[in-house]
Amino acid sequence: MFDTMTLTKIVGGFCGAFLIFLLGGFAAEFIYHEAKSHDGEHHQAYTIDTGADESAEEVVEVAFADVYAVADAGAGERLWRQCQACHKLEDGANGTGPYLLGIVGRDIGVVDGYSYSGDMAGHGDVWSPENLNAFLENPKGYIAGTKMSYKGMPKVEDRANLIAYLDSIAN
Numbered sequence: 001m002f003d004t005m006t007l008t009k010i011v012g013g014f015c016g017a018f019l020i021f022l023l024g025g026f027a028a029e030f031i032y033h034e035a036k037s038h039d040g041e042h043h044q045a046y047t048i049d050t051g052a053d054e055s056a057e058e059v060v061e062v063a064f065a066d067v068y069a070v071a072d073a074g075a076g077e078r079l080w081r082q083c084q085a086c087h088k089l090e091d092g093a094n095g096t097g098p099y100l101l102g103i104v105g106r107d108i109g110v111v112d113g114y115s116y117s118g119d120m121a122g123h124g125d126v127w128s129p130e131n132l133n134a135f136l137e138n139p140k141g142y143i144a145g146t147k148m149s150y151k152g153m154p155k156v157e158d159r160a161n162l163i164a165y166l167d168s169i170a171n
C-alpha cells in the first residue's frame with residue numbers, strides 16, 4: 001500500500017515535471033518572440049546572397065563591412081598561399097595573373113604589360129574592399145568572362161582577413 005509519504009513524492013514528482021515542461025514552453029515562446037521582434041538583426045546572420053533581391057544584398061554588404069572592420073591581416077597572410085601560384089606582391093611582377101601589390105584601391109584591370117580578359121579590362125571601377133570581397137567570393141559571378149580560374153573563397157571572415165593583408169602590404 002502507498003503510505004502518505006510515497007504518495008507525496010509521486011505527486012511532487014509529477015508537479016516538478018510539469019513545472020519544467022511549463023518553463024521550457026515559456027523559454028521557447030520567449031526566444032521565438034525575441035527573434036520575431038528584431039527581425040532584421042536576427043536574420044542577418046543567416047542571409048545567403050542569392051542576388052535575387054536588393055535588400056538581401058544590402059544586408060550582406062553591411063555584414064562584410066562589420067567583419068572587415070575587425071579583420072586580422074595576420075590570418076590573411078596564411079590565406080595568401082591560395083593566390084601565390086598565380087600572383088606576386090611585387091611591383092610589376094606579373095605571372096599567370098597580374099601583380100597584386102597595392103591592389104586595394106587600384107583601378108580594375110590596369111596593370112601595364114598584363115594581358116587581361118576583355119571582360120576584366122573593360123570592367124571599369126576600383127578594387128575597393130567591397131568589390132574585392134564580391135570578386136573573391138565568386139570570381140566568375142562578379143566578372144563573367146574572367147580568365148582567373150579560382151573557385152572562390154566561401155567564408156566572409158577569410159575574405160576580409162585576406163583583403164586586410166593585401167591592404168597592409170601596400171602601405
Ligand code: HEC
Nearest residue numbers: 082083086096097098108109116117120146147148149150
Ligand atoms: C589559377 C591562377 C589564379 C589564382 C589561384 C588566383 N588568381 Fe587572381 N587572377 C588570375 C588571372 C589569370 C587574372 C586576370 C583575370 C582576367 O584578366 O580576367 C587574375 C586577376 C585577379 C585580380 C584583378 C587584378 C587587376 O589588376 O584588376 C585580383 C584582385 C585577383 N586576381 C586576386 C586574387 C586573389 C586574392 C587570389 C587568391 C585568393 C587569386 N587572385 C587567385 C589568376 C589567378
